[in-house]
Amino acid sequence: MMKLLIKGGNLIDPVKKRAIISDVLVDGGKIVATGTDLEVDGAMVVNVPGKLVVPGFVDLHVHLREPGFEASETIATGTLAAARGGFTSVACMPNTNPVADNSAVIIFIRARAKEKGVVNVFPVGAITTGSKGEELCEMAGLKEAGAVALSDDGRTVANAAVMYRAMQYARMIGLPIIAHCEDVNLSAKGVMHEGYVSTILGLTGIPAAAEEVMVARDIILAEATGCPLHIAHVSAAGSVRLIRQARARGVTVTAEATPHHFTLTDQAVAGFDTNTKVNPPLRTADDVQAVRNGLRDGTIDVIATDHAPHAPEEKDVEYENAPFGMAGLETAVGLVWTELVNTGILTPWEAVAKMTVNPARILGIPKGELVLGADADITVIDPAWEEEVDPKQFAGKGRNTPFTGRLLKGLPVITVVGGKIVFKRGVEF
Amino acid sequence: MAAGMRQKAQILDKEGIRRALVRIAHEIIERNKGTENVALIGIQRRGVPLAGRLCGYIEEIEGKTVPVGVLDITLYRDDLTTLSHQPLLRQTNVPFPVKDKKIVLIDDVIYTGRTVRAALDAIIDLGRPRIIQLAALIDRGHRELPVRADYVGKNVPTSGREVVAVRLQETDNEERVLILEKD
Amino acid sequence: MKLKRKDLLGLAGLETQEINLILDTAVPMKEIASRPVKKVPVLRGRTIVNIFYEPSTRTRVSFELAAKHLSADSINIPAAASSVVKGESIKDTARTIAAMGADVVVIRHPLAGAAQLLAGTVEAAVINAGDGAREHPTQGLLDMFTVREKKGTLAGLKVAIIGDILHSRVARSNIWGFLKMGAQVAICGPATMMPPEINRTGAVVYHRIEDALEGADVIMMLRIQRERQKAGLFPSLREYSRLFGLNRERLFLAKPDALVMHPGPVNRGVEITGEVADHPRSVINEQVTNGVAVRMAILYLFAGGGTDDEAAD
Numbered sequence: 001m002m003k004l005l006i007k008g009g010n011l012i013d014p015v016k017k018r019a020i021i022s023d024v025l026v027d028g029g030k031i032v033a034t035g036t037d038l039e040v041d042g043a044m045v046v047n048v049p050g051k052l053v054v055p056g057f058v059d060l061h062v063h064l065r066e067p068g069f070e071a072s073e074t075i076a077t078g079t080l081a082a083a084r085g086g087f088t089s090v091a092c093m094p095n096t097n098p099v100a101d102n103s104a105v106i107i108f109i110r111a112r113a114k115e116k117g118v119v120n121v122f123p124v125g126a127i128t129t130g131s132k133g134e135e136l137c138e139m140a141g142l143k144e145a146g147a148v149a150l151s152d153d154g155r156t157v158a159n160a161a162v163m164y165r166a167m168q169y170a171r172m173i174g175l176p177i178i179a180h181c182e183d184v185n186l187s188a189k190g191v192m193h194e195g196y197v198s199t200i201l202g203l204t205g206i207p208a209a210a211e212e213v214m215v216a217r218d219i220i221l222a223e224a225t226g227c228p229l230h231i232a233h234v235s236a237a238g239s240v241r242l243i244r245q246a247r248a249r250g251v252t253v254t255a256e257a258t259p260h261h262f263t264l265t266d267q268a269v270a271g272f273d274t275n276t277k278v279n280p281p282l283r284t285a286d287d288v289q290a291v292r293n294g295l296r297d298g299t300i301d302v303i304a305t306d307h308a309p310h311a312p313e314e315k316d317v318e319y320e321n322a323p324f325g326m327a328g329l330e331t332a333v334g335l336v337w338t339e340l341v342n343t344g345i346l347t348p349w350e351a352v353a354k355m356t357v358n359p360a361r362i363l364g365i366p367k368g369e370l371v372l373g374a375d376a377d378i379t380v381i382d383p384a385w386e387e388e389v390d391p392k393q394f395a396g397k398g399r400n401t402p403f404t405g406r407l408l409k410g411l412p413v414i415t416v417v418g419g420k421i422v423f424k425r426g427v428e429f
Numbered sequence: 430m431a432a433g434m435r436q437k438a439q440i441l442d443k444e445g446i447r448r449a450l451v452r453i454a455h456e457i458i459e460r461n462k463g464t465e466n467v468a469l470i471g472i473q474r475r476g477v478p479l480a481g482r483l484c485g486y487i488e489e490i491e492g493k494t495v496p497v498g499v500l501d502i503t504l505y506r507d508d509l510t511t512l513s514h515q516p517l518l519r520q521t522n523v524p525f526p527v528k529d530k531k532i533v534l535i536d537d538v539i540y541t542g543r544t545v546r547a548a549l550d551a552i553i554d555l556g557r558p559r560i561i562q563l564a565a566l567i568d569r570g571h572r573e574l575p576v577r578a579d580y581v582g583k584n585v586p587t588s589g590r591e592v593v594a595v596r597l598q599e600t601d602n603e604e605r606v607l608i609l610e611k612d
Numbered sequence: 613m614k615l616k617r618k619d620l621l622g623l624a625g626l627e628t629q630e631i632n633l634i635l636d637t638a639v640p641m642k643e644i645a646s647r648p649v650k651k652v653p654v655l656r657g658r659t660i661v662n663i664f665y666e667p668s669t670r671t672r673v674s675f676e677l678a679a680k681h682l683s684a685d686s687i688n689i690p691a692a693a694s695s696v697v698k699g700e701s702i703k704d705t706a707r708t709i710a711a712m713g714a715d716v717v718v719i720r721h722p723l724a725g726a727a728q729l730l731a732g733t734v735e736a737a738v739i740n741a742g743d744g745a746r747e748h749p750t751q752g753l754l755d756m757f758t759v760r761e762k763k764g765t766l767a768g769l770k771v772a773i774i775g776d777i778l779h780s781r782v783a784r785s786n787i788w789g790f791l792k793m794g795a796q797v798a799i800c801g802p803a804t805m806m807p808p809e810i811n812r813t814g815a816v817v818y819h820r821i822e823d824a825l826e827g828a829d830v831i832m833m834l835r836i837q838r839e840r841q842k843a844g845l846f847p848s849l850r851e852y853s854r855l856f857g858l859n860r861e862r863l864f865l866a867k868p869d870a871l872v873m874h875p876g877p878v879n880r881g882v883e884i885t886g887e888v889a890d891h892p893r894s895v896i897n898e899q900v901t902n903g904v905a906v907r908m909a910i911l912y913l914f915a916g917g918g919t920d921d922e923a924a925d
Binding site: 201205316 | 624701702703721723724728729744746784807808810812813
């Protein structure tokens, strides 16, 4: 493999919280040198002055849909979407068909990713068999097969006793639990946030309490068991408050927020655009503000997409009949920059940390830092690049985005995985 | 209405309108040999005040009142699809049975005859009159249907570029009949 | 004055002038509907398709009569509620409608937003005859027509809407409609059946029926469905009736000339006593009569009978 020299960029270090102008030299899929004015014979040179060179982004929460739902996305197309979105590693949720509740499915996903994947794929195993919330999966087997975390994402482990045992066992095995917090008796047949907009639209609401009671429960169980708990897609102000309080008293809880939950409110549902249907639902302006505050003060460590692609015909139906989920990989970085960095809510290194080193540490994977000897997973961001979201340009199959037409500023322009350029936005560098 | 139009001539003034209506009132009485079973129906909108006035003149002449009704023909028009603007739907109010009556339909201007055709349909939906006659203050020609007025205030030859504007006190706060021409 | 939209999806989006136009047009329509020969040719040759995904004899027959009075060809497409459950989308139906060359489509659907989804897909004018709990604009308009006919105006009236507001599209349409026309709207029902933040519409929320009825010019009772009890939204019909039912004593809390309304079908002895339903102040039967006139006006206007005062005289 040819050497790659990324020259003149602004190197963002999310650990040391700083930006320095530095070249990066890649050889054999690893980072072999950094520093100014590196000159290397025979290297392929990309000049990126004025651009930001960051560790390749890690998305802790995606749905690649394979096996089982290949009409919506595959490992091949989902990782293409990741590459276009600036992500070099993704953790994929186990709600496939069959569910990734045994080592065979984990092994299949990893093999498929190796064969067809454009970026690194880290599978997440299920907590319970079939994600039915009843019997524990063979967690040790899942870990040996390569699962990096456990989750019944898309569903809640409704039975507190099962969740309690799962946390005890997972802690012993050494895998974190990623909790989808939703009391299904409270969310019931709800399709959007319960509030003024649901009242006007006559749509059944999902109260914020449906999330908050489960966040509270899972924090208590994590506290009781000492199991590392990661709360997926925090959407409600009350959840942010609960997590903040738990962290203050030392509970091993981390949390993520999605770009749509820090950007959109339930007002977006008013036109019955099924691309706004997501679980947990888009909430109020106060909730969005609380999520932003949580991101700023560190209560929320991670920004993850919850990339949930659906085939167009699945979404082209009545709101209540549409499945939950949005495609998120290809708009995430642009939204983080536009909504959080350009507005001063997060510094560039804080934003980068929430999409690199923080999720990598939660998952225990050797990613997310640009240090000598590290895998050469690198993303280059052009902070001045402006582009309107156009799902027709998406690399993935999932075009179900509520952000169509939205102007983003600050987008990934080069994605490097293992020393190989897997995506370039438009121009030559 | 005045947009893109200029006044070409005045055909009738207030006194001219009065004389024409008085003459029509006389003719109605004469043709029907009195007022027995005669009823007047004004076509919305300017046929309505004209019917009211004719009723008054007939009463002055004969000392008897005839019943007066109001007819909106919007729902009977044959040009609903071709008009960009639709006339406001107005009330139809014929407070007497039309069966076996001698109905005199009253409109301000007779032109293509389509309004009268619609009015005939509308009346027949209300019942079966013995006879239907037609009175118009102005006949401007250019008929598109085999329709003829029984009573005409004034015949005015016009071109297709012209518009006959009847202005009445009740609807327009003035009293005259004009010919307007498109610019 | 002309309508500013292709479709009638709800009263939330309608302008006051448009509401007035529809109500004004319904006045002559009511005269036609009272004639011995109830027929005018205005919509001759127009095709109106009725698709009801929910059983509703009352509304469907009202629309059918309205179409017949205006000489339109009206077709009923039987659509089983099961096809909705199966996930067969409204868009499949839309393709059929387009092929039929319908001018107006009247749709009743159990899911909110279904009429809007259809409207975005077909060229025909779409009339929402009820979409889930969202809106039932033709019912709202006929209620407003009935009140205006009795009271002369809507501005300044106090309208009390009592019952299961959460699941009621009739309540939502009436809240929007009456508020736009300058009436005050008081809504009252169990806390479990009051949609959140409904007060932001401008309606005032009460949980004691006595407070809601005080000084009311119009009392609108909503039907309570027994299934809601099974869903845990209220403890029993007996307690519901005791707290939120309209009886003779409570009727006297309203103005002496207050109207009693109900979109039907009435659960006698539950939300309203038989005695009050048959009371001289009850206009429940007139609502049905007016429903035809108002739907005639709606079909006429949305099938192309927009209006302009002078130009076409």
